Amino acid sequence: MSSQLRAVVPATVDEDGLAAALRANLHGEVIDRAHPEYDRARQVWNGLIDRYPAVIARCTGAADVVAAVGAAREFHPPVSIRGGGHQIAGSAVCDNGLVIDLSPMKGVAVDPIGHTLRAGGGVTWGELDREAQLFGLATTGGEVSTTGIAGFTLGGGMGLLMRAYGLACDNLRSAEIVTADGMVRTASRQEHQDLFWALRGGGRGLGVVTGLEYDLHPLGPQVATAQVFYPYEAAAQLLRGWSDVVRALPETITPQLALWSVPPDPALPAELHWQRAVMVAGISAGPAESGAATLAPLRELAEPLLDLSGLTSYLEIQSAVDPLFPAGGRYYMKSHFMADLPEPAIEAMLAQDARRPTPESLIVIRSMGGAVARVGADETAFPHRSEPFNVSIDAGWVDPALDATAVGWARDTWRALVQYASGGVYVNFSGFGEEADELRDAVFGGNQRRLAEVRAAYDPAGLFDAASRRP
Incomplete structure (x- = not known):
């Protein structure tokens, strides 16, 4: 960002005083608007987030955090906290305020x-x-x-x-x-x-x-996995069959289904790259040797386009989709919890998926239950314990010209599914920060x-x- 553009950002706190107080008390680096690393330091994973904090305090330990919180009490800036800097809503960084950056705290x-x-x-x-x-x-x-x-x-x-x-x-x-x-x-x-x-x-x-x-x-280190791409033409049948299979699978499996596209992985056939497909996935938390048999129903829902199932290292499966969600891409997510997947909900989902703005965007259904449901709704602040499904609408794109289109699609899809949902919303998939604030009843329930x-x-x-x- 140019110095001319920085000058139009209105100052709401004594930025020089705040920076000076931080430098006097922090062991970690203090980055203000004039710092050569400012533009890099204010960036987060979601490229849609473009905010300009007054000061970034990179904390090396709890003592630095105590000093940063003390400076916040003295100068009263807006405060945001950056851990991994990955959250969709971008709350890790704020305009004209103090970012308490924990990224150096890696122990x-x-x-x-x-x-x-x-x-x-x-x-x-x-x-x-x-x-x-x-x-x-x-x-x-x-x-x-x-x-x-x-x-x-x-x-x-x-x-x-x-x-x-x-x-x-x-x-x-x-x-x-x-x-x-x-x-x-x-x-x-x-x-x-x-x-x-x-x-x-x-x-x-x-x-x-x-x-x-x-x-x-x-x-681990080896786990049995199911990762199957099915033809998109069978999507309605697959959604119905998958929801039935999920209820019969043991708790060692947490199945997922995604309306998505085949990724452009060089290891996959080029003619399938970005082709619409239904992806079904799961990991067996039981012994790797017997996991394949437990996962088999997820591989038998229809004739697959691709079946990438097998024994894989846990580290590999946990990072397998990283290339499809790179830092700097643009992301927006909404979600619902659902008690069931009735036929009208499936039809609405597929109708909205037909309008998907980019091949990177997807609709994911996560199965819940098991150990999640054995915790009472009021035993932790997370209240969504009884619903068996979470549906997330994940818009992903690169071109800023698609911002309104992609965000609009995700919001339209969320609204189209409201009548089939339980009323609950996952706070980590609730849109931007102000939307989470507006949806507090849905996010936190009782x-x-x-x-x-x-x-x-x-x-x-x-x-x-x-x-x-x-x-």
């Missing part, structure tokens, strides 16, 4: 005896999985390896192991968090239980999570009041309240 320590892991707030799932897999251990994580562990977990965390092991937030043992008063607290089942409850699915705005501790489970009380108790002045402090 990961595995306890292979106790099957637990501690990780810094800037760790991504690929980095966590790499360390855990040294000991044949894993936990429910993001389906794109560059996803940050913190934001993913705080929103609940749906992944390919959730029917077996629960959501990411269900595997959270404790969290180190700097709250608005500058105190470093440990939230767990033993300490600050109310805050721990809220951190498991309550999303952003509770403080700065500087460290997370997870339960791990034996899995937990909204308790969550608001916890926020008020730990942040009475609204330091981290993105809704009230948005410029």
